[in-house]
Amino acid sequence: MLSIETLITFFTASILLGLAPGPDNIFVLTQSALRGKGAGLIVMLGLCSGLIVHTIAVALGVAIIFQTSAIAFSALKFIGAGYLFYLAWQALRASAEKIEGEPDVIVNHRKLYCRGIIMNITNPKVSIFFLAFLPQFADPTRGSVAFQLLLLGALFIIATILVFGGIALLAGTLGQWLNRSVRTQKILNKVAGAVFLGLALKLATTER
Helix, strand or coil: CCCHHHHHHHHHHHHHHHHCCCHHHHHHHHHHHHHCHHHHHHHHHHHHHHHHHHHHHHHHCCCHHHHHCHHHHHHHHHHHHHHHHHHHHHHHHCCHHHHHCCCCHHHHHHHHHHHHHHHHHCCHHHHHHHHHHHHHHCCHHHCCHHHHHHHHHHHHHHHHHHHHHHHHHHHHHHHHHHCCCHHHHHHHHHHHHHHHHHHHHHHHCCCC
16 A cells, blocks of 8 residues: 555645646636536546546556557547547537527537547547556555556546636636627637647647
C-alpha cells in the first residue's frame, strides 16, 4: 500500500494538472457555457469514464503500444482529430433553436456523455501521459504494482471530477445568462465550433 505522503503528493499534482489549460477542460467549459452546467457535468462524467479505460490500460501494460508504435499513435490521433472536426462542423451549422429547445433530454445527455468518452479515449496523449505519470508514484516494494496504478488512477479521476465539476458549475451559470438571446446563442455556437476546430488541428499536428 502506498504511503499517505505519496498519495497526497499525487493528488495535489493531479489537481494542478487538471487546472492546466487543455482539450478536456476547455471542452467542459465550452459545453457548460453553451448548454448549461448540467451538460458540462455530463461531459465531465464521460471524460472521467474515458480515464477509467486509460487507467486499466496502463495497469495491464497495454498503453505501452501507443508509446512504442508510431502507427498506433497516428491512427488514434487522427481518429480523435476527425471526431473533433465533426463536432466543429455540427456546432458551426447549429441554429439557436436547436440549443434552446430540449426535445429529448435523455438522448442529449447520452450523446454528450459519449462525446466525453470518445474525446478522452481517442487522445493518445492521455495514454502516454498516464503511462509516464502514474508509474512514478508506484513502489514495487509496497505490493502489487497493478493495484497501485489502479488506486492512483482512481485518485486522478477524483481530482478531475473536482476540477472539471467546478469549471462546469461556473461556466454553466455564466451560460444561463448569456443564452437569453438568440443572437448570443448563435455567437456561442460559432465560438464552440472554433474551439473544436482548434483542438482538432492541435491534435492532428501533435508529435509523439
